[in-house]
Amino acid sequence: MNYTVDSPKETKKEKLLNYSTQFNKEVVLDVKNLSIFYGNKEAVKRANMGIEKNAVTALIGPSGCGKSTFIRSINRMNDLIPSSRAEGEIIYDGINILRSDVNVVALRAEIGMVFQKPNPFPKSIYNNITHALKYNGQKNKQALDQIVEESLRKAALWDEVKDRLHQSALSLSGGQQQRLCIARTLAMEPRILLLDEPASALDPVSNAKIEELILQLKEDYSIVIVTHNMSQASRVSDKTAFFFNGDVVEYDDTKKIFTNPSETKTEEYISGRFG
Numbered sequence: 001m002n003y004t005v006d007s008p009k010e011t012k013k014e015k016l017l018n019y020s021t022q023f024n025k026e027v028v029l030d031v032k033n034l035s036i037f038y039g040n041k042e043a044v045k046r047a048n049m050g051i052e053k054n055a056v057t058a059l060i061g062p063s064g065c066g067k068s069t070f071i072r073s074i075n076r077m078n079d080l081i082p083s084s085r086a087e088g089e090i091i092y093d094g095i096n097i098l099r100s101d102v103n104v105v106a107l108r109a110e111i112g113m114v115f116q117k118p119n120p121f122p123k124s125i126y127n128n129i130t131h132a133l134k135y136n137g138q139k140n141k142q143a144l145d146q147i148v149e150e151s152l153r154k155a156a157l158w159d160e161v162k163d164r165l166h167q168s169a170l171s172l173s174g175g176q177q178q179r180l181c182i183a184r185t186l187a188m189e190p191r192i193l194l195l196d197e198p199a200s201a202l203d204p205v206s207n208a209k210i211e212e213l214i215l216q217l218k219e220d221y222s223i224v225i226v227t228h229n230m231s232q233a234s235r236v237s238d239k240t241a242f243f244f245n246g247d248v249v250e251y252d253d254t255k256k257i258f259t260n261p262s263e264t265k266t267e268e269y270i271s272g273r274f275g
């Protein structure tokens with residue numbers, strides 16, 4: 001994937017509104033004029049968003065509006081798609097993470113991602129958590145044991161698996177596998193968690209557990225979640241961005257988006273008139 005680092009010129013309106021810094025809380029990711037292309041198609045169009053620290057930010061919108069493309073760009077997963085190209089900036093820790101000299105492996109440890117379909121390795125529960133740590137040189141058994149327990153506790157899975165850590169991860173239920181994938185991501189000590197429809201492939205009970213977990217995790221992490229489930233977005237998120245046709249139509253407090261949105265298009269979408 002080829003990245004263009006220079007931002008396109010800001011329009012007068014964007015300068016005046018200063019979109020990316022309009023919220024009071026600390027911003028952990030400042031997305032500025034972000035465009036993502038697949039070939040000539042602009043799938044995300046000059047998005048601006050200040051993503052807050054220790055908050056849950058939901059990305060909503062109809063199918064094909066650019067939510068996954070946007071979230072994948074935050075930890076450079078779009079690099080894996082040869083036709084994909086980004087313009088604009090995503091500022092994290094003072095650095096534009098779209099720069100070509102960014103260490104993408106280190107970035108993905110800090111900004112971890114969990115996908116729609118649980119994808120544990122065909123290894124034991126224990127080895128799912130330790131795999132990347134061992135690869136990075138951590139050999140101390142005691143340290144590894146501790147990280148496994150801490151990560152599984154944070155992912156609300158420890159009590160269910162503590163007596164079967166050396167069994168295959170594939171023996172777990174779908175919901176447990178998804179929490180294991182979250183634990184595996186947490187073991188890398190990320191600051192930001194990207195969740196792309198993490199509960200949509202799960203049964204209602206597992207879905208509720210993931211929602212509960214998200215609310216616990218935001219104490220320690222900043223979370224961005226793509227969801228098609230409007231009630232889920234309103235239950236778990238603090239901020240919501242409504243995407244339509246590649247545009248961020250509206251980004252505001254979740255309460256406002258769901259009770260009194262500023263844009264007609266948002267109102268039409270959340271009231272189920274399309275999508």
Ligand SMILES: Nc1ncnc2c1ncn2[C@@H]1O[C@H](COP(=O)(O)OP(=O)(O)OP(=O)(O)O)[C@@H](O)[C@H]1O
Nearest residue numbers: 038043061062063064065066067068069070081083
């Ligand atoms: N690998 C790709 N190559 C070319 N075009 C793509 C690719 N991935 C996505 N697109 C296009 O980019 C646009 C945005 O897709 P994206 O998957 O980001 O939307 P989405 O809002 O996440 O959709 P959904 O809710 O269905 O997952 C769509 O028009 C899609 O067809």
